[in-house]
Amino acid sequence: MQTTLQCSVRFTGVALHSGHDVTLDVQPAPAGHGIVFERQDLSGPSAERRVTVGPQALIEASLCTLIGNPQGVTISTIEHLMAALSGCGIHNALITLDGPEVPILDGSSRPFVTAFVEAGVQTQNAPLMALRVLRPVEVRMNDAWARLEPAEQLSIAFEIDFPDAAIGHQQLELELCNGTFVRELSDCRTFCRQSDVDFMRANGLALGGTYENAVVVEGADVLSPGGLRRTNEAVRHKMLDAMGDLAVAGAPILGRYVGHRAGHTLTGRLVRALLADPLAFEWIAVGDDQVHSMPGAGVCAADLAARA
Numbered sequence: 371m372q373t374t375l376q377c378s379v380r381f382t383g384v385a386l387h388s389g390h391d392v393t394l395d396v397q398p399a400p401a402g403h404g405i406v407f408e409r410q411d412l413s414g415p416s417a418e419r420r421v422t423v424g425p426q427a428l429i430e431a432s433l434c435t436l437i438g439n440p441q442g443v444t445i446s447t448i449e450h451l452m453a454a455l456s457g458c459g460i461h462n463a464l465i466t467l468d469g470p471e472v473p474i475l476d477g478s479s480r481p482f483v484t485a486f487v488e489a490g491v492q493t494q495n496a497p498l499m500a501l502r503v504l505r506p507v508e509v510r511m512n513d514a515w516a517r518l519e520p521a522e523q524l525s526i527a528f529e530i531d532f533p534d535a536a537i538g539h540q541q542l543e544l545e546l547c548n549g550t551f552v553r554e555l556s557d558c559r560t561f562c563r564q565s566d567v568d569f570m571r572a573n574g575l576a577l578g579g580t581y582e583n584a585v586v587v588e589g590a591d592v593l594s595p596g597g598l599r600r601t602n603e604a605v606r607h608k609m610l611d612a613m614g615d616l617a618v619a620g621a622p623i624l625g626r627y628v629g630h631r632a633g634h635t636l637t638g639r640l641v642r643a644l645l646a647d648p649l650a651f652e653w654i655a656v657g658d659d660q661v662h663s664m665p666g667a668g669v670c671a672a673d674l675a676a677r678a
Contacts (some may be wrong), residue, residue, distance in 0.1 A: 371493050371494060371495070371496065371497065371498055372401045372402070372461045372462060372493075372494045372496045372497070372498050372644060373459055373460055373461050373462070373465060373491050373492060373493055373494060373498075373666070374398045374400075374460060374491070374492055374494060375396060375397070375398045375460060375464040375486065375489050375490070375492065376398065376488075376489055376490035376491065376492045377398065377408075377459060377489050377490070377559065378395055378396065378397040378398065379395070379396050379476065379481070379485040379486065379488075379489050380394070380395050380666035381393070381394045381395075381396075381473055381481065381485070382394075382473065382670060383473030383474060383475045384391070384473060384474060384476065384578035384583075385411065385447065385470075385471035385472070385473055385578050386434075386447055386471065386474035386576060386578045386579055386583070387434070387447065387470060387471060387570075387575045387576060387577060387578065387671075388469070388470070388471055388577060388578065389445070389577030389578040390469055390471070390578070391469075391544065392467055392469045392471060392472070392473040393467065393468050394451075394465065394466070394467040394468075394472060394473060394482060395465070395466045395467070396451075396455075396463050396465050396482075396485075396486075397464045397465070397466065398462075398463070398464075398466075398492065399462040399463050400462065400494070400496065401462060401494040401496035402496060403424055403462040403463075403464070404423060404424070404461070404462060404463070404471070404620060405422070405423040405424070405455060405461075405462070405465065405617075405620075406420050406421070406422045406463070406464050406465065407420065407421045407423070407437070407445045407448070407465045407466075407467065407488050407566075407639060408420045408421075408464060408465070408466045409442075409443055409445065409466075409467065409468075409469075409470065410466050410467060410468045411467075411468045411469055411470075411631060412443065414471060418429075418439075418441045418443070419441075419443055420439065420443075420611055421437050421438060421443055421444070421445055421621055421651055422437045422439075422620075423437060423448075423452070423617070423618055424460040424618070424619070424620035425438065425618060425619060425620065425641050425642050425645055427618075428510075428618055428624065428638050428641070428642070429444065430635055430639075431446070431634060431635070432633060432634060432635050433570075433575065433591045433634070433638045434446050434447040434448075434449065434489070434634060435447065435449040435452065435611075435614060435615055435618065435634050435638070436448075436644050437449050437618070440540075442591045444470055445467070445470060445471070446470060446471045446472070446630050447471050447472045447474065448472050448610050448614070449610075449614035449615060449634065450472070450474075450475075450477075450479045450482065450493065450560075450610065450611075450614060451465070451472050451479070451482050451614070452613075452614035452615075452617040452618065453551070453555075453556075453610050453611070453614035453617065454479040454482035454483045454486060454556065454614075455478045455482075455486075455617065455665070456551070456614065456616070456622070456665055457483065457546070457551030457552055457555070457556060457613060457665050457666060457669075458478065458483060458486045458487065458551075458552070458618040458665075458666045458669050459462055459491065459664055459665060459666015459669065460486060460491060460624075460666065461498060462494065470662055472582075474560075474579070474583045475583065476559060476582070476583055477559035477560045477582075477583040477584045478555075478556060478557050478558055478559045478560070478567055478607070478610070479551075479555070479556040479610055479614075480557040481555050483552055483556045483674070487552070487669060487670070487671055487673070488500070488671075491600055491666070491669075492610075493515075497533050497623060497655045497656070498550050498622070498655070498656040498664075499621055499653050499654070499656070500621055500622040500623070500624050500653070500654055500656050500664075501621050501622070501623045501624065501625075501644070501645075501651050501652075501653065502518060502520075502623075502624040502625065502651060502653075503518050503519060503520050503623065503624065503625030503626075503644065503650065503651055504536065504649065504650055504651055504652055505520065505523065505649065505650050506518065506519045506650075507640065507643050507644045507647060507650050508643075509636055509640045509643050510636075510638075511529040511635065511636055513541070513630075513631060514630060514633070514636055515629075515630050515631075515632065516612075516627070516628065516629045516630070516632040516637055516638070516639075516640045517627070517628045517629075517640070518623070518625045518626070518627055518628075518640060518644055518650075519625060519626040519628065520625060520626070521624065521625050521626040522624060522663060523545060523547050523624055523655065523664075524546045524547070524616075524622065524623055524624060524625065524626075524627070524663075524665055525544065525545045525546060525626045525627070526543065526544060526545060526546060526609045526612055526613065526626075526627045526629070527541075527542070527543035527604050527626065527627070528541070528543075528608050528609045528612065528628075528630075528632075529541040529605070529606050529629070529630050529631070530604060530628045530631060531631065532563075532604070534563055534587050534588065534589055534590070535589060535590035536587035536588075536589065536590050536591060536592050536639060537587060537604045538541070539601045540604055540605035541605065542602060542605050542606065542609065544593075545655060546613065546665045547662060547663050547664065547665060547667060548662060548668045549666075549667075549668055549669045549670070549673040550615060550665070551610075552669050552673040552674065554606065555606050555609055555610045556597055556610065556611065557600075558599065558600060558603045558606035558607040558609075558610055559583070559584060559585050559599065559603065559607060560583075560584050560585070560607055560611075561584060561585035561586070561603070561604050561607060562576075562579075562584060562585075562586060562587075563586070563587055563588060564587070564588040564593060565588070567579060567586060577624050580596070581593060581594040581595060582594070582649075584607070585598065585603060585604070585607075590613070595669035596676050608633075609629075611633070611634065611637075612627055612629055612632070612637050613665075615634055615638055615641070616637065616639035616641060618638065618641055619641045619644070619645070622656070622664060623644075623663065624654075624663065627640075
């Protein structure tokens with residue numbers, strides 16, 4: 371069945387790229403509503419200030435997940451919030467914010483997940499539809515690639531390879547069901563090299579980035595206070611990002627995602643490639659025997675305290 375939050379939750383923080391303060395509310399919504407963002411800082415009819423999450427709203431970007439509507443309204447850096455909604459199994463929500471970018475908070479999905487679990491999730495009287503992958507779909511860009519393969523539940527396999535010894539080569543695969551996202555991925559922060567920070571700031575980006583809301587490395591050194599939360603936090607965060615990017619499909623995906631040096635651009639292209647091939651997927655109503663395969667199934671407060 372579809373779900374929504376039992377009550378609204380509010381987040382305040384800085385936007386990663388603009389550096390501006392943002393207030394964001396995630397509110398309950400009726401069945402069939404989907405995940406919808408609404409800009410409160412703009413004038414005009416409410417319908418024109420809203421962007422419904424779905425592949426039709428996706429705007430290709432390399433440094434974040436960006437969506438928009440035909441009126442030119444955009445919302446950026448939605449990936450950590452979308453991953454939290456997907457990982458907690460929340461299908462319907464109205465998200466209002468007073469700016470064009472979701473606050474970065476601590477650089478992970480953990481603050482969103484904590485608030486959602488504390489607020490509680492409410493089951494709605496409407497069937498949940500999911501996208502089941504029927505045959506492999508793959509997209510490539512230079513030496514990076516991403517693929518979706520048939521599977522009975524969502525799993526993510528990711529491999530990264532960075533020259534900095536603090537990151538290096540990392541590889542991991544997880545089945546994303548029964549609270550796995552909350553326990554194993556949600557607290558993993560975005561990461562970058564100090565040279566990347568310098569370049570982005572010189573180009574007017576990452577103005578809200580700090581050593582507290584990102585893992586910054588240089589060579590073998592982790593510059594962020596307290597170091598890493600997990601030894602392989604980097605690849606886990608890439609999996610978190612992929613979770614959020616896959617959620618832009620607008621419905622849960624039953625399939626195995628494999629990413630090799632992939633990022634927001636490739637995963638967005640992969641979602642579009644899947645939906646462009648009518649032989650590659652089918653819509654199914656999630657039955658009682660499949661509920662355990664959903665990412666948010668069984669999520670509880672105990673998952674917040676668990677660490678893999």
